[in-house]
Amino acid sequence: MVVEPRSCTKDLRPPVYPPATGEMLRMDANTNLYGANPVVERVLAAGGARDLNQYPSGTSDALRSAIAREFEVAPEEVIVGCGSDEVLETIAKAFLDPGDVVATPSPSFVMYAFYGRIHLGTVVEVPLREGFALDVDALLSTRAKITFVATPNNPTGNAFDASGIDRLVKQARGLVVIDEAYGAFCGQEYARTLRRDNVIVVRTFSKSHGLAGLRVGFGIGPRGVIDRLMAVKTPFTVGTMTERIAIAALADGAYVEESRRMILTEKPWLTERLRSLGLGPRPTDANFMLVDVGRPARPLVEALRKRDILVRDMSDFRGLANHFRVTIGRREHNERLVEALRAELGR
Numbered sequence: 001m002v003v004e005p006r007s008c009t010k011d012l013r014p015p016v017y018p019p020a021t022g023e024m025l026r027m028d029a030n031t032n033l034y035g036a037n038p039v040v041e042r043v044l045a046a047g048g049a050r051d052l053n054q055y056p057s058g059t060s061d062a063l064r065s066a067i068a069r070e071f072e073v074a075p076e077e078v079i080v081g082c083g084s085d086e087v088l089e090t091i092a093k094a095f096l097d098p099g100d101v102v103a104t105p106s107p108s109f110v111m112y113a114f115y116g117r118i119h120l121g122t123v124v125e126v127p128l129r130e131g132f133a134l135d136v137d138a139l140l141s142t143r144a145k146i147t148f149v150a151t152p153n154n155p156t157g158n159a160f161d162a163s164g165i166d167r168l169v170k171q172a173r174g175l176v177v178i179d180e181a182y183g184a185f186c187g188q189e190y191a192r193t194l195r196r197d198n199v200i201v202v203r204t205f206s207k208s209h210g211l212a213g214l215r216v217g218f219g220i221g222p223r224g225v226i227d228r229l230m231a232v233k234t235p236f237t238v239g240t241m242t243e244r245i246a247i248a249a250l251a252d253g254a255y256v257e258e259s260r261r262m263i264l265t266e267k268p269w270l271t272e273r274l275r276s277l278g279l280g281p282r283p284t285d286a287n288f289m290l291v292d293v294g295r296p297a298r299p300l301v302e303a304l305r306k307r308d309i310l311v312r313d314m315s316d317f318r319g320l321a322n323h324f325r326v327t328i329g330r331r332e333h334n335e336r337l338v339e340a341l342r343a344e345l346g347r
């Protein structure tokens, strides 16, 4: 007997992540290439791996309190998850009835549409306008139950105009999720400033804190909304050590500041070198950039892979057939990329 899966999942395939082996330089996942965050060793040295025979707090109470203190909200206005991915999914899980509209700009972070679909929503992708600008009117006209907006946006890299975000959150009929995974790289602080009944601001420790492997992110929103999320969230998804390391990372702004400074220095350097190779780097407010190759980017992405450099092919994204996306790294990473491109392009 063949048991049929849910019909909304039939077209989906298990994900395939490129193996990262040996000397592979991973510039494909918008992670923090500044290096290891020293808080991890510090927490371990202080006995942070003790008592792992017990479960963590089911609701990550210590970390919720630490985030609440940092962002001047109540712990009940904070949810913590296994990466901001889990927070995003929990929002879909808590608020979607079958057929409810989920709106998201396109291109944007693919998981918004994914969570919308597997939680039986009707996903409406609203194309970005010229210059990757947000089409606020088109988003509002969807009358979505949930609107997901990343600013800075992934994969385009740009932060959206603040007045557009302001209008969106004021006029939207449903929930608006402002995902500022990359906010720290441009000094954006919606998590500190945006408080509305219909808004959840989502952040992650994966990018500016350099802790992608730890898997922890959080959302800040009104108590009633967070209460609904906590009611359906899978418990115990944030481990004891993860919680301790995240608390230590919050208290230590040095790593974030140093990686931010690295991005601000390396962005113009890399932009200039890519231009001199005849490529078209797009302006960015994040720790990655889109690069226009002027012809299909896939062969170049494959050639870089053979040189042990991973960048992300964007051919499957709306309007980005000729682009790849690359994480901005330390100078040695960026030099290695530029040298490989120079060799491949024969320039």
Ligand SMILES: Cc1ncc(COP(=O)(O)O)c(C=O)c1O
Pocket (backbone or CB within 6 Å): 029, 030, 082, 083, 084, 085, 086, 109, 150, 153, 154, 179, 181, 203, 204, 205, 206, 212, 215, 216, 217
């Ligand atoms: C815009 C955006 N939001 C959320 C995430 C998920 O981050 P994590 O689950 O590692 O917190 C990513 C990851 O690339 C992202 O680009």
